[in-house]
Amino acid sequence: MAWLTQILEVLAALVAAPLFLGWVNKCRAWLQNRSAPSLLQPYRGIRKLFFKDAVIAENASPLFRLAPYVVFGAMVLAAAIIPSMGTRLPFSSAADAIALVGLLATARVFQSLAAMDVGTAFGSLGARREMMIGFLAEPALLMVIFVASLISATTALPVISERLAVQSVGLYPSLAFTAVAFTMVLLAENARIPVDNPATHLELTMIHEAMLLEYSARHLALMEWAAALKLFNYACIGFALFVPWGVSTTATGPAGLLFAIPLLAAKLAVAGVGLALIETLSAKLRVFRAPEFLATAFLLAVLGLLVRLLLGS
Amino acid sequence: MILTPLTLCLLLLALWAVIGVAGLARPTSLRYVARTLYPLGALCGIALAAVAAVSITWAPERLVLPFGLPDLPFHVRSDALSSAFLFLLGAAAAGISFFGAGYFRSGEGTAPGLLCLQYHLFLASMGFVLLADDAYGFMVAWESMALTSYFLVTTQHRIPEIRRAGFLYLLIAHLGAIAILLSFGVMQGGSWQFTFDAMRAAQLPSGWAAVAFLLAIFGFGAKAGLVPLHVWLPEAHPAAPSPVSALMSGVMLKTAVYGVLRVTFDLLGEPASWWGLVPLGIGLLTAMYGVVFAAVQTDMKRLLAYSSIENIGILFTGIGLAVVFHGAGMAVLAALALIAVLYHALNHAFMKSLLFLGTGAVLHATGERNLGRLGGLIRRMPWVAWLTLVGALAISGLPPLNGFVSEWLLLQAFLFAHRVPQTFVNMLLPLGAAVVVLAAALAAYVMVKFYGVVFLGQPREAALARAHDPGALEKLGLVWLALGCVLLGLLPAPVVGLLGSVTAQLGVGSLPQGASPWWVLEPLPDRDATYAPLVFLAAIVLVVVLTFQLVGRMFHRRVRRGAPWDCGFVRLDARMQDTAEGFGQPIRRIFQSFFAIEREQPTPFDRAPRYSIVVTDRLWRALYLPLAGLVQRAADAVAWLQQGRIAAYLLYSFVTLVTLLALVL
Numbered sequence: 014m015a016w017l018t019q020i021l022e023v024l025a026a027l028v029a030a031p032l033f034l035g036w037v038n039k040c041r042a043w044l045q046n047r048s049a050p051s052l053l054q055p056y057r058g059i060r061k062l063f064f065k066d067a068v069i070a071e072n073a074s075p076l077f078r079l080a081p082y083v084v085f086g087a088m089v090l091a092a093a094i095i096p097s098m099g100t101r102l103p104f105s106s107a108a109d110a111i112a113l114v115g116l117l118a119t120a121r122v123f124q125s126l127a128a129m130d131v132g133t134a135f136g137s138l139g140a141r142r143e144m145m146i147g148f149l150a151e152p153a154l155l156m157v158i159f160v161a162s163l164i165s166a167t168t169a170l171p172v173i174s175e176r177l178a179v180q181s182v183g184l185y186p187s188l189a190f191t192a193v194a195f196t197m198v199l200l201a202e203n204a205r206i207p208v209d210n211p212a213t214h215l216e217l218t219m220i221h222e223a224m225l226l227e228y229s230a231r232h233l234a235l236m237e238w239a240a241a242l243k244l245f246n247y248a249c250i251g252f253a254l255f256v257p258w259g260v261s262t263t264a265t266g267p268a269g270l271l272f273a274i275p276l277l278a279a280k281l282a283v284a285g286v287g288l289a290l291i292e293t294l295s296a297k298l299r300v301f302r303a304p305e306f307l308a309t310a311f312l313l314a315v316l317g318l319l320v321r322l323l324l325g326s
Numbered sequence: 327m328i329l330t331p332l333t334l335c336l337l338l339l340a341l342w343a344v345i346g347v348a349g350l351a352r353p354t355s356l357r358y359v360a361r362t363l364y365p366l367g368a369l370c371g372i373a374l375a376a377v378a379a380v381s382i383t384w385a386p387e388r389l390v391l392p393f394g395l396p397d398l399p400f401h402v403r404s405d406a407l408s409s410a411f412l413f414l415l416g417a418a419a420a421g422i423s424f425f426g427a428g429y430f431r432s433g434e435g436t437a438p439g440l441l442c443l444q445y446h447l448f449l450a451s452m453g454f455v456l457l458a459d460d461a462y463g464f465m466v467a468w469e470s471m472a473l474t475s476y477f478l479v480t481t482q483h484r485i486p487e488i489r490r491a492g493f494l495y496l497l498i499a500h501l502g503a504i505a506i507l508l509s510f511g512v513m514q515g516g517s518w519q520f521t522f523d524a525m526r527a528a529q530l531p532s533g534w535a536a537v538a539f540l541l542a543i544f545g546f547g548a549k550a551g552l553v554p555l556h557v558w559l560p561e562a563h564p565a566a567p568s569p570v571s572a573l574m575s576g577v578m579l580k581t582a583v584y585g586v587l588r589v590t591f592d593l594l595g596e597p598a599s600w601w602g603l604v605p606l607g608i609g610l611l612t613a614m615y616g617v618v619f620a621a622v623q624t625d626m627k628r629l630l631a632y633s634s635i636e637n638i639g640i641l642f643t644g645i646g647l648a649v650v651f652h653g654a655g656m657a658v659l660a661a662l663a664l665i666a667v668l669y670h671a672l673n674h675a676f677m678k679s680l681l682f683l684g685t686g687a688v689l690h691a692t693g694e695r696n697l698g699r700l701g702g703l704i705r706r707m708p709w710v711a712w713l714t715l716v717g718a719l720a721i722s723g724l725p726p727l728n729g730f731v732s733e734w735l736l737l738q739a740f741l742f743a744h745r746v747p748q749t750f751v752n753m754l755l756p757l758g759a760a761v762v763v764l765a766a767a768l769a770a771y772v773m774v775k776f777y778g779v780v781f782l783g784q785p786r787e788a789a790l791a792r793a794h795d796p797g798a799l800e801k802l803g804l805v806w807l808a809l810g811c812v813l814l815g816l817l818p819a820p821v822v823g824l825l826g827s828v829t830a831q832l833g834v835g836s837l838p839q840g841a842s843p844w845w846v847l848e849p850l851p852d853r854d855a856t857y858a859p860l861v862f863l864a865a866i867v868l869v870v871v872l873t874f875q876l877v878g879r880m881f882h883r884r885v886r887r888g889a890p891w892d893c894g895f896v897r898l899d900a901r902m903q904d905t906a907e908g909f910g911q912p913i914r915r916i917f918q919s920f921f922a923i924e925r926e927q928p929t930p931f932d933r934a935p936r937y938s939i940v941v942t943d944r945l946w947r948a949l950y951l952p953l954a955g956l957v958q959r960a961a962d963a964v965a966w967l968q969q970g971r972i973a974a975y976l977l978y979s980f981v982t983l984v985t986l987l988a989l990v991l
Contacts, residue, residue, distance in 0.1 A: 063877065063880070063881045064881060064882075066882075066884045066885075066886055067884065067885045067886065068885075068886045068887075068888045068891075069885055069886070069887055069888070070887070070888065070889065070890040070891070071887045071888065071889065071890075072702070072705065072784060072890070073887075074704045074705055074782070076704060076715075076782070082870045082873055082874055083866075083870060085869075085870075085873055086866050086869035086870040086873060087866065089869050089873075090862075090865055090866055090869060093865070104861070104865065106846065106856045106858060106861075107846075107856070107857070107858040107859075107861035107862045107865065108725070108857060108858070108862055109855050109856060109857060111734050111737055111738075111857075112725050112730070112734070112857055112862070115723065115724055115725040115730050115734075116725060118722070118723075118724055118767070118770060119719075119724045119725065121770075122719065122722060122724060122770055122773075122774055125774050125778070126774060126777060126778055126782060129774075129778035129779075129782040129783055129903075129904070130704075130782045130783065131783070131784075131890045131892075132701065132702065132782070132783030132784035132890075132898075132900065132903045133890050133891075133892040133898060133902070133903070134892065134895075134898075134902040134903065134904075135892060135893060136892075137778065137783065137903050137904030137908075137909070138904060140774065140778060140904075141904055141908070141909050141911075141912065142912075144770070144771045144774050144775075145771070145912040145913075145916075147767065147770070147771070148764070148767040148768050148770065148771045149767075151763070151767040151770075152760060152763040152764045152767050155737075155763045156759075156760060156763070159741055159756070159759065162741060163741070166742075166853060167853050167854040167855055168738065168741065168853070168854075168855040169854045169855055169856065172854045226891060226892065226893060227890060227891055227892075229891075231877050231881060235873070235877070301912075301915065304912070304916050311760070311764075315756065315757065315760050318756045318760075319753065319756065322752060322753060322756060323753065
C-alpha cells in the first residue's frame with residue numbers, strides 16, 4: 014500500500030507538473046487580458062522537442078549531455094520524497110528535508126556547470142546569476158524547513174507534514190513568517206517574475222533561460238520538464254509545510270488516498286491562481302535587487318525561527 | 327618488543343623517517359626517489375590507516391620511549407581520538423604520496439632527495455604529534471612539523487614572494503607555538519610534571535582552566551588559520567608544491583583540530599559551557615570570511631586555501647557546539663556535534679587533498695595557476711577533470727557525497743539544540759545554524775566558479791591545447807582520494823559508529839543505539855531523521871538510466887554537432903566567457919564590507935583604457951600593519967641600547983652583575 018502511494022506520487026508529479034505550469038500560464042493570460050494558451054501547451058512543447066534532432070555545440074563535453082538527465086532525475090527523486098498525497102512513503106526514509114534541499118542544490122549545480130560548459134557569454138552569465146540566487150535561496154529554504162522541524166521535532170518531511178496536520182488546529186505565528194519567506198523563495202527558485210521572467214527572451218535579463226540556450230531537442234525537453242517538476246515540487250513542499258490537511262496518513266488508510274488526490278488538485282489550482290496573481294501584480298526586479306529580495310526572505314525565516322524559540326508558538 | 331597498535335604506529339612513523347633519510351643516498355636521482363621512495367611511503371600510509379582503523383575501538387595504550395630529551399623520555403599513548411586522526415593522516419598521505427611519486431620533478435628548487443627527506447619527516451612528525459603524551463614530545467613534534475613544512479613551502483626559494491610567504495608562515499606558527507606552550511604551562515597546575523597524565527590529574531581553578539583553554543584556542547587557531555590569524559594560509563599553501571599544499575590543507579590543519587580536542591575534552595576534563603561560545607563565534611566568522619574571500623580569488627590555489635579557512639571555521643563551530651552541549655550536560659547532542667566535527671575533518675582531508683592535487687595536475691600540464699588563463703580542460707584532461715568534479719561536488723556539500731554527511735550531522739546537532747539552559751545561547755544557536763547554512767551554500771558557488779572556469783568552457787589560451795592527463799601514479803593518487811570521498815559519503819552509519827567510540831572514550835557521551843540497518847544513518851532515533859545515501863544513489867542512477875533508455879527507445883538518439891548557438895552570435899571567442907573576476911562579482915558586490923577594494927576605472931578620454939581591480943584583506947591594514955609598525959617602533963627604541971662602543975656593553979654587564987648580586991645576597 015505504501016509503495017502504491019509512492020509510485021502514484023511520482024507518476025502524478027511527472028504527469029501533472031506540465032499541467033500545473035499550463036494552468037499558471039492560463040491564469041496569467043486571463044489576468045493580463047490575453048487570450049490564453051491551451052492547458053496542454055506545455056505537453057505539446059515537450060513532445061515536439063523529443064522528436065527533434067539534438068544539435069550540440071562542437072566543443073560540448075559529456076558533462077553537458079549528462080546534466081539534463083541528472084537534473085531531471087533529481088527532480089523526480091525530490092517528487093518521491095515530498096508527501097504530496099500520502100505521508101507513508103517508503104523512499105522518504107532515504108532522505109529527509111535537509112537531503113531534499115541538498116538534492117535541489119545538486120540539480121542547480123549541475124545545471125550551472127552545464128551552462129558554463131560550452132563557453133558562451135550568456136551561458137556563464139546565467140550560471141553566475143543562478144548560483145547567486147541559489148546561495149541565498151537555499152539557506153532561506155533550509156531555515157523555513159527548520160522552523161517546521163522545530164515544531165514537529167523531526168527533519169523527515171512526511172513526519173513533519175503528518176504531525177502538523179494532526180496536531181495543529183490553530184496557526185503558528187512562526188509559520189506565518191516562514192510562509193511569506195517560502196513564497197519568496199519559490200518565486201526566486203522557479204525563475205518567476207519579481208526575480209526572473211519565464212517568458213523573457215531578452216538576453217541580458219535572463220537567468221534560467223540563459224542557462225538553457227545551448228540545449229535543444231530531448232535535452233531541452235528534459236530540462237523544461239524538470240523545471241515544471243521543480244515548480245510542482247516547490248508547491249508540494251509548501252502544501253506539506255503550511256496546509257498539510259487532507260493527505261493520506263497512517264490513520265486514514267487507503268481510503269484517504271481517494272480523498273487526497275482531488276484535494277491536491279484543488280490546492281494546486283488555488284496555488285496556480287495565487288502565483289499568477291503575484292506575477293501579474295509585481296514588476297521584475299533589477300538583477301542586483303534580487304539579493305535584497307532573497308535576503309529579506311532569509312531574514313523572515315530566521316525571524317520565524319526566533320519567534321518559535323522565544324515564544325514557543 | 328610486543329606488536330601492539332601503538333608500537334606498530336611508531337614503527338610505521340619511524341619507517342617514514344627512514345624513507346626520508348634514504349632519499350639522501352642519491353639525492354639527485356629522480357628515478358630512485360620518486361619512483362621507489364614515494365610509493366613506499368604511500369604503502370606506509372595505507373598500513374598506518376589500517377592499523378588506526380582497527381585500533382580505534384580498542385582501549386587506550388601507553389608507552390614510555392627509551393629516548394627523548396636529556397633525562398626526559400618521551401611518553402606516547404594511542405587512544406580512539408589519536409587513532410581517528412592517524413587514520414586521517416595515513417589515508418590522505420597515501421593518496422598524496424602516490425600522486426607525489428609522479429609529480430615531483432627535478433629542477434623545482436630543492437633537490438628531489440632533500441625534498442623527500444623533508445616530506446617524510448613532515449609526515450612522521452605529524453604522526454608523532456598525534457601520539458605524544460607529554461608536553462615535551464608534543465612540542466618537539468609540533469615544531470619539527472612547522473619547520474619541515476616551512477622548508478617544503480619554500481621549495482622554490484629563489485622566488486621572493488615564496489620566501490616572504492614562508493617567513494609569514496613561520497612567524498605565525500611560532501606565535502601559535504608560544505601560546506600552546508603557555509597553555510601547557512598553565513595546565514600542569516603547579517605539579518611541574520609535563521606529562522599529559524599529570525595534566526589530566528591536575529585540578530585547575532576554573533579561571534585558570536579558562537585561561538589554558540583560550541591559550542590553546544589561540545595557539546592551535548594560529549596553525550589552523552582562524553580569523554584573524556589566517557593571513558599566512560592563503561600565502562603559504564599556494565606557494566608550496568601541490569602535494570605539499572594538499573598535505574598542509576588536508577592533514578596539517580587537522581592536527582590543530584586534534585590539539586584543541588585533546589586539550590578541551592581530555593586534558594582539561596570538564597569544559598564549562600560558556601567556553602564553547604568562543605570557538606563557536608570565531609568559527610562562524612572564519613567560515614564566512616573564508617568562503618567570501620574564496621569567491622573572489624583569481625588564483626586557483628589561493629581559492630582552495632581560502633576554502634580551507636572556511637572549512638576550519640565550520641570545524642571550530644562544531645567544536646564550540648560540542649563544548650556548549652557538553653557543559654550543559656546534554657551528552658547525546660555533544661556526541662553528535664563532536665562526531666560531526668571528526669567526520670568533517672576526515673571528509674575535508676580527502677576532498678581538499680583531491681582538489682589540491684587536481685590543481686597540481688593542471689599546473690604541471692599548463693604551467694598556469696591563474697584562473698584567467700585556464701578553461702576547457704575537461705576535454706584535454708578527462709581523468710583529472712572528472713575526479714576533481716567528485717571533490718568539487720563533495721566539498722559543496724551535495725548528496726550523496728561525503729561533504730553532505732558531516733553538514734547534515736552538524737545541522738541535526740544545531741537543530742535540536744533548543745534546550746540549552748542559557749536563554750541567550752538558545753537564541754544565538756539558530757543564528758549560528760543560519761550562518762553555517764549560508765557558508766555551505768556559498769561553498770557551492772565557489773566550487774562552481776572554480777570548476778567551471780578551470781575545466782569547462784573554452785580554453786582561454788592557445789597553449790592549453792597541449793595539456794594532457796598525468797601519468798598512472800598521479801591518477802592512482804587522485805582515484806584513491808576520490809574513492810575515499812565516495813565511500814565516506816555512501817557508508818556514513820559504520821563511520822559514525824567508529825567515531826562514536828572516540829566520543830565515548832573521551833567521556834563526552836555516545837549516540838543511542840538505533841534499530842536501523844547498516845546502510846541507514848539514524849543518529850537520533852527519537853527524531854525520525856534518517857539518511858540512506860546508498861538508496862539515494864541507487865534511486866538517482868536508476869532514474870537517470872531509465873530516463874535515458876526510455877527517451878532513446880520511445881523517440882531517437884540522434885545527435886548533430888554544430889557551432890554554439892549563443893543567440894545567433896557567430897564570432898564567439900574565449901574572451902567572451904565569464905572570467906573568474908566576473909564570476910566573483912556578485913559576491914564582491916553583496917559582501918562589499920568584507921573587502922578592501924582598489925579599483926582603477928578608465929575615463930571616457932583614455933587612449934588605452936584599463937580596468938583593474940585589486941581585492942585585499944581588510945585585516946592587513948586594520949591589524950597587521952599597525953602591529954608590525956608597533957614592533958618596529960619597539961625595536962627602534964631598544965636599538966638605542968646598541969651604542970656600538972665596547973665601554974657601553976661593559977657597563978651593561980656590570981649593571982646586570984650588580985643587580986643580580988643584589989638580588990641574591
